[in-house]
Amino acid sequence: MRVATDTAHAEHSTSRSATASVIRAIRDAAARSWLEVNPFYTIHNPYHEPNACEPSPCLNEGLCLRRKKGFRCLCKEKFGGRNCDQNA
Structure with a gap:
């Protein structure tokens, strides 16, 4: 059995x-x-924070740095302003 x-x-x-x-x-x-x-x-992954540096808002070869709220531009010596768009 x-x-x-x-x-x-x-x-x-x-x-x-x-x-x-x-x-x-x-x-x-x-x-x-x-x-x-x-x-x-x-x-797609459910959600990604938008990248404020893509495309870069910084002009005149400024370097874009991501922040919690937006971005900050590090400008070359001769430029200033939020987007490096002003002559220093």
Whole structure:
């Protein structure tokens, strides 16, 4: 009786494994076909803070530094102003 029980358990386990494999194959095929139909779909992280330095608001080769609230420009010697747009 033990042999019959072990055999039944092995068949059930194999059946469960086969079912899981089929489900994975269907899911993977569905994902592939969805991406083929929607080739321009991209996955993005939920939210990123905007980068105030891209593109750089600093003129005259000023260096843009990101801050918690916005940016700050480090201007070359001959320039000043918020965006290095004024002659010093």
